[in-house]
Amino acid sequence: MxxxxxxxxxxxxxxxxxxxxxxxxxxxxxxxxxxxxxxxxxxxxxxxxRSKQLAAWPFEGSRITPVADAAVPLSPSNHYERRVLANLPSAGGQIACTFDERKGGEMKRMSSIAHFRRLCCLGLPPQSVMPSLLAAAHDLLPSETNGFFWADENGALAGFTPEYVIPEVVTTLAEDFAGVVERALALNFEMTMRRGVAIGNLLPIFSRDFYRGSTYHLIYRPYALHHAIDGIVRDSPQGKGLGALVLGRSARQPEFSSVEKNILRQSLPYLAHAMHPPDTPDVDHFAAELADSGQKGLVILTQRAEVAYISARAREILLLAAHPGAPAEGGNGKGAAHVPPAVLKVFANLVLISQGRDAAPPVAQFDSPLGRFIFRAHWLDPVSDSASAMIGVTVQLQEPLVLLMMRNMQAEGLSDKQKELCLLLARNHSFAAIAAQLHISLATAKDYADRVYRKLDVHTREEALRKLSRP
CATH class of the missing domain: 1.20.5 (Single alpha-helices involved in coiled-coils or other helix-helix interfaces)
Known part of the structure; x- marks a missing residue:
């Protein structure tokens, strides 16, 4: 062209x-x-x-995981807007959670709330269920150290249940609570039970001067209680105080937000319900059944009944045995130097048996509101006849079986319906009875059971109950 x-x-x-x-x-x-x-x-x-300004709050975990920038206060009230900060070895950076992760976190948090409420409604003695409630509170509100202070009929301090025992701190609280703790409070414990606000009676004391004082270093710092929030449990909105639930965080974590305070406030009525177990003449044999909690320790004695060694776990269990409500002979909580009479009893029986004399088996047990404490004595070197031979005493704590099953079912991720089905299976109910009680068809009840078996990787009812009953 x-x-x-x-x-x-x-x-x-x-x-x-x-x-x-x-x-x-x-x-x-x-x-x-x-x-x-x-x-x-x-x-x-x-x-x-924006992600650099928001702190990480992984509701999926049972504990707070310290992360970079975690001390930055939370600004959003809607946790959908929060970003998860990740400690990546290579990048060390921050990542924003996806919608699926946020949705999964919300479902996990709702499951944790339902689990806490269900524990409160089991109808068990409050002393026995309290350790499980303190553990479940980590999922309810991210925290690092939890405890409960008990009040008597007059509102005076009656006892303290920590999530884990630091013997020196527990002994100090038992011996001089008024002189060490109450002097730092605006109101003493009894007045707090009567006139304290529902949430936040401890917050005014957390000042710069308080962090420099002896009370913080003696009581709060060993338990990493740099930030704390307390809720007063009452038998009615304006009734008498039954005790105080205390949740704590270390200095690496932010203070409790207004949203978290509201979550705690909504949980207090359920905790108050747990403080009033049913007083019925009918005995629930399943609720009364005990199982090994997995808490076991060792005390080693010389033939002169002197303590040669005591494990940290045994020391904790012996202090729990001395908890108010347990028999007085359970010990005075003095730590490793004190030998409770129950330990001395099994020790003496073992020595008498080795001498060919008549004695009861070297095992003792007593029941308390916390559970059942079992002591067993044995020679560490059975073939040795020397005077230097040592005697070992194992100390063990058993807890209600239903608490152990609830903890395992929550860890396995079972739904509320599946948990209820498992508890009915443990009561030896037939599928027809289970279907009638859950208001579902027989086929649906069996389908629920099949789903539970697949989640637990078992095939029968017996295998499922055996797995859920392991500590």
């Missing part, structure tokens, strides 16, 4: 209009693409900047 012919084609009005239209269409597409790209980059940049 010659240049004149090409020029005439371009100058043709119809061809020129079509080419101009196509050109503007392409130009518009390019402009839209560039604008969308700019918006996307700006959105990602805003998310990255």
């Amino acid at each position: 010659s240049s004149d012919a090409a020029r005439r084609r371009w100058l043709n009005p119809s061809n020129f209009a079509f080419m101009s239209f196509s050109f503007f269409i392409r130009l518009g597409r390019i402009a839209i693409h560039l604008a969308a790209n700019a918006v996307c980059q700006g959105h990602c940049r805003n998310r990255s900047n």
Whole structure:
């Protein structure tokens, strides 16, 4: 085609209009693409900047995991807007949780709330269920150390149940609570039970001067209680105080937010319900059945009944045995130097048996509101007749079987219906009775059981109950 012919084609009005239209269409597409790209980059940049201002609160875990920037106060009340900060070995950076992760965190938190409420409604003695409630409170509100202070009929301090025992701190609280703790409070414990607010009676004392004082270093710092929140449990909204639930966090974590205070406030009525177990003449044999809690320790004695060694776990169990409500001969909580009479009893029986004299088996047990304590004595070197031979006494704590099963079912991720089905299976109910009690069909009840078996990787009812009963 010659240049004149090409020029005439371009100058043709119809061809020129079509080419101009196509050109503007392409130009518009390019402009839209560039604008969308700019918006996307700006959105990602805003998310990255915002994520640096928000602290990490993984509701999926039972404990707070210290992370970078975790001391930055939480600003959003809606946890959907919170970002998860990850300690990545390579990048060490921060990642924003996806919608699925946020949705999973919300479902996990709702499951934790339901688990806490169900524990409160088991109808068990409050002293026996309290350790499980303190453990479940970690999922209810992210915390590191939890405890419960008991009040008597007059509102005076009657005891303290820590999540784990630090003997020196527990002994100090038992011997001089008024002189060590109450002097730092605006109201003493009894007045707090009568006139204290529902949430936050401890908050005014956490000041710079308090962190420098002896009370913080003697009581609060060993338990990493740099930030704490307390809730007063009452038998009615304006009734007498039954005790105080205390949740604590270390200095690496932020203070409790207003949203978390509201969650704790909503949980207090359920905790008050747990403080009033049913007083019925009918004995629930399943609720009364005990199982090994997995808490076991060792005390080693010389033949002169002197303590040569005591494990940390045994020391904790012996202090729990001295908890108010347990028999007085359970010990005075003095730590490793004190030998409770129950330990001395099994020790003496073992020595008498080795001498060929008549004596009861070297085992003793007593029941308390916390569970059942069992002591067993044995020679560490059975073939040795020397005076230096040592005697070992194992100390063990048993807890209600239903608490052990509830803890294992929560860890296995069973739904509320599946948990209820497992408890009915443990009571030896038939599938027909289970279907009637859960108001479902027989086929649905069996289908629930099959789903439980698959989750637990078992095939029969007996295998499922055996797995859920392991400490």
